[in-house]
Structures are given as C-alpha cells and as structure tokens.
Amino acid sequence: GESVGLHLPTLSVQEGDNSIINCAYSNSASDYFIWYKQESGKGPQFIIDIRSNMDKRQGQRVTVLLNKTVKHLSLQIAATQPGDSAVYFCAETGSGNTGKLIFGQGTTLQVKP
C-alpha cells in the first residue's frame, strides 16, 4: 500500500543552526507533497508544498527538496529558532485527485537555546 515515512523520529539542534528533516515516500505516482508543522494541542499548520515537476522550492527560512529518483523529500529550516520546536510531518496526495493527504509518522524537532 501507499506509505510515507520519516527517517528520524527526533531531531535536536542548537538555536541558530540549520535543520534538515527527511522523508521517504513509496508512491511514485504522487504528484504533490506538503510539509506540515504541528505544535502540541494544535492542528497541523501548512509550511510549504512542492509539485512533482519541481526539485526545489523556497519559502521564508524553509526550503523543500524533492528527489523523485529515490523518492525522497526533505525540509530545510535555516537559522532554527525555539519557536520551530514542534512535530513535522510530510504528506503526499498519492495517485488520487481528491486532495486527501497521506501523512508520515512525524519527526520531533527540539531546538536547544
């Protein structure tokens, strides 16, 4: 079946360092990928998305890289801040067109002051 997974369950970084969160997906037909941030007691919050016809997309302090050859997605956060501490999920829309999301298990990012 379809699955989206993350390599590391917990990532601890020093404030000001760059963070990289990785994700593997299994459905080669997926054409849209999204990174979400979820803080305790809140719903997932959209960070950045990328379509399969792109390799890289940049936002404010965040960059998403897509490697379709190895079915790998990564989220880079520049100059990580304490407010970035949360659980990060990658998600894909699979081969359907309804927009339903298939989420990975999540990586906890801990930012040390």
Add this chain to the structure above:
Amino acid sequence: GAGVSQSPRYKVAKRGQDVALRCDPISGHVSLFWYQQALGQGPEFLTYFQNEAQLDKSGLPSDRFFAERPEGSVSTLKIQRTQQEDSAVYLCASSKRGRSYNEQFFGPGTRLTVL
C-alpha cells in the same frame, strides 16, 4: 475570517456511548476532510466531502463511523457504540477548491477519550 473550528475540543465517553463531533470549515471552502490522529502518529484520512457530497469514505474504520455535511458547510462526524480503540484526536480540514493542489487548513481537533 476565522479558521476552521471544531467542537467540542475534548470529549470523554464511556464505552458504548454515541458521540458527535462538529466541524465548522472556513466560509466558502468547497472541500472538507476528516482525519484521525492516534497518539504519536500522523493523521490518517477518514472521509472527504465536496460541498454536500461525500465523495470518499474509504478511510472510515467501521460502519460505526458516519459523517455528514447536509448543507455543504458544517460537518458532523458521528461514532456509534464507541470503543476504546476509537480514542484519538479527530481533525477536520477544509480547502478552497475540490482539487489536489490546494492547501488544507486544519482545525485544532477534538480529543476523544473512550473509557
């Protein structure tokens, strides 16, 4: 205006009770999704509405789960005869259009605990 809202935020039910969870999507959003999130896991898709039509209910775990969106706005997820394994956070999300390349806005979720 406001984002997606859900009520109640917390619900405790005794095993066997019926519960109803409400979602108020962003005004004008065509698509509405329900997800179930177990502790320490990513959200899992339950069902999808485009306006009032339920187009995908493939994620509903059993026939005890039922969702509706009668007027294409507010949605209710109902769970009959709750079981302990139903304990989870139930998330609602809405998006502007009925296509895959649309940002989904999530509500804060309803945490259901079945004793």
